Amino acid sequence: MLNPLYGLDRRGLLCAAAAGVAGSMLPKGISLAGDPMSDKPVGFGKAKSVLIVLLSGGPSQLDTLDPKPDAPAEVRGEFSPISTTIPGVQVCEHLPKLAQQTDRWAIVRTLAHREHNHLLATHVALTGRPTPVPRGGSDLDRVETRNDFPNYASALDFIRPRTDGMPSGVSLPNYLIEGPLTWPGQHSGFLGAKHDPWQINGDPNDKDFRMQALSMREGVSTGRLQSRRQLLDKLNRGHSRLTGVETDSLRDQQNLAYGLLTSGKLTDAFEINRETDATRDRYGRNKFGQSLLLSKRMIEAGVPVVQATMGIVQTWDTHTDNWGKLKNTLLPQLDQGLAALTDDLTASGLMDETLLIVMGEFGRTPKVSTLPGQTIPGRDHWAHAYSGLFAGAGIQGGQVLGQTDGQAAYPVTNSWSPADICSTIFNALGVNSSATLMDPLNRPHHLLNGNVISNLYTGASA
Template sequence: MLTIFGQRHRFCDGVTRRNFLKIGALGLGGLALPELLRAEAQAGIRRSHKAVIMVFLPGGPSHQDIFDLKPDAPLEIRGEFKPISTNVTGIQICEHLPRLAAIMDKLVLIRTMVGCQGDHDAFQCLTGRSNRNQPPGGWPALGSVVAKLQGPVDPAVPPFVGLSPKMGHMEWADAGKPGFLGVAYAPFKPDGAGKSDMVLNGVTLDRLSDRKALLASFDRFRRDVDSSGLMSGLDAFNEQAFGLLTSSQLLEALDIGRESPKVRARYGKGDSRN
């Protein structure tokens, strides 16, 4: 009998990937990664990819005005908004978030986080680390780490896309940097005029393939004399670029005109340049 947090399965063919990972985390039987992957394959469990959207609010509302209103605190400490109940007993949030309150059972509030330094930039939120005493190359952003470890679901779609808006002080809205992982894992930024670069503009696929072969021959020559590791990053960028150009998937995904007016209205008009 296998018992993991209340879920019982007599045999491993009913165990999900998440439960396998829990076994490894608990150290039951010293299950290592090779055994985990082998057990997954035998059980027919496939790798699952999830799309994660990280919303970072640079200089956004403080916690006592959104999720931790402290109504019993003195007037000079608590905010001006009133708390409302959510669909989870004991959890209250700001009165201006009624839709969020209705789906609170699908959210997790973490009220114990402490910043590693008192800066307003996005660095520690994107990396989980201080920007001081960094290793050579710097700390990579979360998206770059995922891009390195998981890779893309489809070669034509980058695993890490940065949609941060343009601001006067970009440290507040930076999508993150790849750090010591290298430029191959930097965020893809399809902002403004950059979208036009994803269109072939009359170049046939055969001609594009010829250009790719020529570029590869130059890269092989340069790699022989390059010891910085930059070429390996450029190789990955080249493959990604050709994948983007020969597939319409990413361009279609970025075309908000394909969304229904109802969905677009929920997000607001915004700025078409961002």
Template sequence: MLPRSLPLNRRDALRLIGGAPAVWPAVERVASGTANGSQRPPRSVLFVFLAGGPSHIDTFDMKPEAPAEIRGPFESIATQTPGYRICEHLPLLAQRTGKYTVVRTLGLKSQADAVHELATPLVLSGTDYRKPGATTVWSRHDWPCYAAALEFVRPRSDGLPSGISLPYRIEPFPGQDAGFLGPLYDPWQLNVDLNNPRFDAQAMRLPDGFSRRRLQRRGALLEMFRDQRNHIRTPGQRQFAKQQQRAYQVLSRGTLAEAFDLDREPVAVRDSYGKHLWGQTLLLSRRLIQAGVPIVQANLGHPYYWDTHKENFKGHKERLLPPFDRAFSALLDDMERSGLLEETLVVAMGEFGRTPKIGGNVGTPMYSPTGRDHWVFCFSGLFAGAGVRPGQVIGRTDSTASYPITDTYFASDVGATIFSNLGIDLGSVVHDRLGRGYPLNEGQVMQTLYDASRT
């Protein structure tokens, strides 16, 4: 069974687009060039997060010649890419390696980060270190996530959010909000199950019989009162007014409500993704990107869902790889067919990998002889679209998939690549509530994704 979630209701929607007043100091924005890598025209990003950490050695970096206690029971199968083999339980993705690139040498910089609550915010914010004051639980000391950074550097004024995360929040982990930038820049966090018959995005639509012209008249009247009282409003009231304006724009445009209506999709397309939560989540993610949301984070699995300390092989074979194989393959086909893949960077990865040795233990209390523990030194990710040269296999690892023997790409490098695709100046400096400046990103764009001669 895939994880279930509650439907989006009107209260959820009002919380998202109406907000609640809060007082936060103003934050300065400073740009200082593109020293960390080339800046690209703004494109969209779909970040598919595999929460819990998939096993790289059992999926995209198999070692069939390794000892049995390393390689495990899974067989490898041939792919579209000559000489490259992946797990037998990913047959659809094996037929589509010409549509994406595999990076086998992702990593984190410290063994101390081999904890979900510490690794997740690094991967979801594109940084290699925790900010002073941050803990393993969400707080306003955290680094901002990608969508929050985008909203801060390039705020939108058209009613669409800069970022949406779905179908549930990875509770209570940091790295999913604006952190020290303040709540005004938080992305939308949706709690939806598109297979639930009670699901309805009516909270984002105008009620029946309520015309857009009537809404515009009310909006104009509200704006007149705002203008008259603007000089006496507190910062919190001004922020609340801005959130009201955003809610007004969402209702008047209707674009998001249309994106949530999956009944507009042909039945064959919906079925191709799989009629399960992960499949419909990726389908909705594609529709949100198509509607103009610049970055969407699709969480495939609640916290620890890919965390296979026990029954690693049964878990991957029965509940993890089959739905991912079908849904992600359909996503690539769908986005390629519509042309959306050319303008969207698609990334699929977890926060780390798993120990090469079956039953290996690196200090977590979840030891089991049938599982694999956390492993931060080497893991795999998939990249596609937005100029990425498909069909590549980037990076080589040692004989047990323990350590890279070519360049390692850290969370900050993935972040630099994502920010670059969003059109964000990699020299941007953001300031916290005390006025302290921090570089938005300190990584390097992963140029090997675009230049086949550098793999």
């Protein structure tokens, strides 16, 4: 059965099949003949950069942005709601700074898809596509492969390759790996390593934090590095008979490393210790707060797509001690960090050209439960309805889009999928709706595979 959340209806499937691209998930209203949209659709080209704040594990919508104080106790949970700057709209009591800054944010309460597994849902969230599962394979242990669809930074790098030594994407502060499992959706997938985002693995809150990978060894000047690069090019040309995926990948990584080493602008951006103590205190002296501060520096340096993950893998996966974890650590850090970030982006004028998105890969179950062998209750996985925050780059703050039922379980109004978020991101970056990616079988895939969430810009109810 086709997933209607991804915008591919029966008519769309027939059109795509006729064009030989049945796997591309062609969005409604888009044809291969051209772009039927106006020259400047709503929100088009408003953003120079996108910052995705990923809440890995999936935060509870009821305990954050969509509280239900009138629901039964086993649903509403332990927190009380507080008023916001939007009349009649409430959020969790442990988000007081956000409550006073909702004029900057659009709260979307009806994000939805159908993947309740962390790995599959993360791929969906970071690519806008369902995770491909090999024939005969299990979707429960599906991990990262080069058959994955490229994430947003990688796709942008393919569409708009850079030659200035700056990466199209930076992800921080850690890669999503747990034991033998590596979360899919974190790299360029079938586009190849050439388009991988630059991955930062380190704690910006550490007093000794610095990017060793962007530092040249003592005694190696830029001139000497260029001389070594020329020698390496000669060696590569001498081995031009060596071809294949591994060889091409190595050369791509060599080129990327050289560009990054000679890009003083990016190197300077990683010098987070240049920030004043007062600024660092405002963001919070913790891994997440300092990651947001470092992300701001990436945006200032001109990186178009930045992903900042709060915590490590599944930090928000609160099957147990849901309210303790949220109250004592997660919500206070999120509240403080986002307030400082939006304050600084607003003051510098960068908010006007930066699209901010705060989301998990899904939400949590309405009904509270206790896992076998545990005594402190929590909430399980839930992708039928969850909440996210959107701001900047022309988005109208001070509004709520979508409404869920009395238990925040299902949308009762329009819902939006990760495919729609994907289209919104690239539309904001000024990418034409007819842009396509080619997979290893030379099949075209439309990059904008959903519908732009136009209500974010128009303020129209949904």
